[in-house]
Amino acid sequence: MKIALFSDIHANLPALEACLKHIDEQKPDAIYCLGDLVGYNIWPNEVINEIRRRGIATIAGNYDQGIGLMSDDCGCAYKEEHEKDMGKISIGYTNSIVKPDERKYLRTLPAHIKVEFQLNEDKLNLLLVHGSPRKINEYLFEDRDEKSMIRIMEAADADIMCFGHTHKPYHRIFPTDQIEDTHFRHAINIGSVGKPKDGNPQGGYVLLTINADSSITNKNAVQVDFMRFNYDVEKAAKAIEDSPLPNEYADMLRNGF
Amino acid sequence: MEFPNDYKYSKEHTWLKLLNNQEALVGITEFAQSELGEIVYVDLPSVSKQFKKDEVFGSIEALKTASDLFMPVSGEVIEINTALKENATLVNTESYTGGWLIKIKLLDIVETESVMDAIAYQALVK
Numbered sequence: 001m002k003i004a005l006f007s008d009i010h011a012n013l014p015a016l017e018a019c020l021k022h023i024d025e026q027k028p029d030a031i032y033c034l035g036d037l038v039g040y041n042i043w044p045n046e047v048i049n050e051i052r053r054r055g056i057a058t059i060a061g062n063y064d065q066g067i068g069l070m071s072d073d074c075g076c077a078y079k080e081e082h083e084k085d086m087g088k089i090s091i092g093y094t095n096s097i098v099k100p101d102e103r104k105y106l107r108t109l110p111a112h113i114k115v116e117f118q119l120n121e122d123k124l125n126l127l128l129v130h131g132s133p134r135k136i137n138e139y140l141f142e143d144r145d146e147k148s149m150i151r152i153m154e155a156a157d158a159d160i161m162c163f164g165h166t167h168k169p170y171h172r173i174f175p176t177d178q179i180e181d182t183h184f185r186h187a188i189n190i191g192s193v194g195k196p197k198d199g200n201p202q203g204g205y206v207l208l209t210i211n212a213d214s215s216i217t218n219k220n221a222v223q224v225d226f227m228r229f230n231y232d233v234e235k236a237a238k239a240i241e242d243s244p245l246p247n248e249y250a251d252m253l254r255n256g257f
Numbered sequence: 258m259e260f261p262n263d264y265k266y267s268k269e270h271t272w273l274k275l276l277n278n279q280e281a282l283v284g285i286t287e288f289a290q291s292e293l294g295e296i297v298y299v300d301l302p303s304v305s306k307q308f309k310k311d312e313v314f315g316s317i318e319a320l321k322t323a324s325d326l327f328m329p330v331s332g333e334v335i336e337i338n339t340a341l342k343e344n345a346t347l348v349n350t351e352s353y354t355g356g357w358l359i360k361i362k363l364l365d366i367v368e369t370e371s372v373m374d375a376i377a378y379q380a381l382v383k
Binding site: 077079132134135137138139141144145147148151 | 289294295298300316318321322323333
């Protein structure tokens with residue numbers, strides 16, 4: 001089966017619409033959203049309602065959690081003072097425009113989705129999280145130590161772990177030796193629909209294909225395709241500039257960082 | 258930011274607190290925890306393992322980054338701070354007290370003389 005996974009839309013409606021159109025063309029069998037629907041742009045309600053209208057199974061991101069709780073902290077772990085100041089404006093603005101029913105939806109989103117396959121002799125667990133299984137706002141960048149990644153996935157019993165939050169897509173395979181055979185674990189960062197940070201302003205998502213021979217001992221049995229799509233970046237950037245949000249967020253969209 | 262006078266400091270931002278002339282506690286400095294941000298997990302060695310000065314004895318994982326931990330002096334691990342398993346953020350909130358990492362038996366007491374004092378360490382991080 002073919003599974004489409006997308007996340008980190010961040011209130012960017014033009015990007016979400018283009019993403020869903022692109023996903024529809026791939027004819028996936030299932031669609032999941034890994035959170036962070038809101039923040040940094042002007043369409044949080046519209047993004048929430050489009051995802052609800054389509055009945056897409058969705059988990060909470062750190063920004064969704066912050067807005068769901070009407071908090072002034074998005075859990076973004078900003079380091080620089082300037083980032084913190086801009087972040088305060090974004091969460092304050094988002095809190096001011098998200099409507100009650102939409103906030104209630106964010107407040108009640110689940111943290112994780114676990115999908116268990118039993119295709120061959122053993123189980124194959126697909127775990128969907130926003131940041132990491134242990135923290136909604138942990139950043140698992142591509143350079144994270146292998147030992148740490150394996151420990152995180154083992155603790156969560158995840159054979160295939162899909163996550164977002166860093167807005168930088170990658171796929172890493174970790175072989176771990178078991179008594180009889182090598183066990184392969186896949187860590188897949190699915191990138192960002194509406195706020196990519198890998199230098200490419202196109203939106204991104206992942207198509208994950210589970211084959212009949214997919215198993216924990218078959219390294220190449222899981223197919224991961226990183227999909228990129230064009231959308232009206234200028235419309236999304238202009239919307240930021242015409243709002244109380246800091247203009248720097250507009251340039252980030254134009255440049256993909 | 259605090260730099261307690263009765264602690265010793267390594268250039269890799271671990272501190273050493275001598276308990277007597279045989280045992281000491283090891284942790285990371287307030288400066289180190291503030292650079293790392295919120296700590297999520299601490300990977301500590303098992304008891305009775307021995308490490309040389311400057312050797313990696315574990316690692317610490319924060320929200321955005323992970324970092325190795327270096328021994329300020331040579332020592333044998335005689336206890337680890339099990340409270341960190343449930344509450345790793347103690348390293349952030351009580352970096353010099355409740356957030357200690359390991360208790361060691363000193364393997365070479367003379368080495369403790371070459372570890373920086375509070376004034377030298379403060380000058381290093383400023």
